[in-house]
Amino acid sequence: MVEGAGSRPRERAAMISISDLARRAGVRASALRFYETEGLIASARSAGGRRYYPKAELRRVAFIRAAQAVGLSLDDIRNALAALPGKRTPTKEDWEKLSRSWRPLLDARIAEMTRLRDTLTNCIGCGCLSLKACALYNPDDAAAKRGPGARYLLGDSAGDLMKKRPKARHAL
Amino acid sequence: MVEGAGSRPRERAAMISISDLARRAGVRASALRFYETEGLIASARSAGGRRYYPKAELRRVAFIRAAQAVGLSLDDIRNALAALPGKRTPTKEDWEKLSRSWRPLLDARIAEMTRLRDTLTNCIGCGCLSLKACALYNPDDAAAKRGPGARYLLGDSAGDLMKKRPKARHAL
DNA sequence: ATGCAAGTTAAAGTGAACTTTAAGTCAAGC
């Protein structure tokens, strides 16, 4: 049964194999299987158990990759994807809306990077390293880390903006 | 023997304990021990084997943390630190020089983020997802990943600028 | 002199995001 949860069988031609999706999305097939176990994407199956995807799934993978580039964790991304319509294939507008929601995050990251760039050279060389006032040493600044494990540039301001803050200890 | 590799014993008062350094640098003591095993920092030892650091080591830890915030791996950082004078305590100028070397990296990251921000909204919603021309899908763009494991925002443009490129597969 | 927090080590554990491996199944071409 090469069809989704929908009612009408999709055209075979409209469905692509895992290696096709992998190639077109620029990820490994193993990553797609992993995304599936993680609930980020879904697949239809052939009679023999092989995965087939509607071409629209490419857009979903694109979103995932782009969101990662912005610094979101797969967990964040799963949450974001939950905002998409469940039953119908998401439209261009659905995706645009989702993508637009990143703008504040991107703006914040850019601003943070800029601040870092502008204060860094002075701060490292200066004598203020033990002072709480130093721009590099203020733990209440946006830059924090995401707990042990993978570390994102400028910490979890993603968590801030996407609502859902883990422990977040000391910051740079 | 509370002294470094140097000849004259340092003042006991000038040396700080691991917990002091940890507290002042905003990292855990376990992280400092880890940095030491990784060759990023060094410690003098008391007769009983306890670590003591000259206060100047705080600056070194500061550099490490700041470099991480810019997206460098500990490996990159170790390389960067190798440029410091080996025998004398690095001066303000040494640190400033090192910090200034990040500017191109930071500038590049900021530019990349800005590009992403400006093209993203269009790209996700558009029909170009399978085209090589799409700004999001160009694998030759700066954004790439650092092999399996920790993933940095915008990939290893750090590697680019710091010279030393791992495998770097497909990009977003 | 003794109590106990703070230090030491090596080794194992953590978490994210995958990849690799092993052992087997499916399907298309000849």
Next chain:
DNA sequence: GCTTGACTTAAAGTTCACTTTAACTTGCAT
């Protein structure tokens, strides 16, 4: 019908940057 390559699964392995644990030692304050 058979080979071959693409696919399947579950489970284990990998990388990074640490943290945690366990068992033990140090050194300051009383």
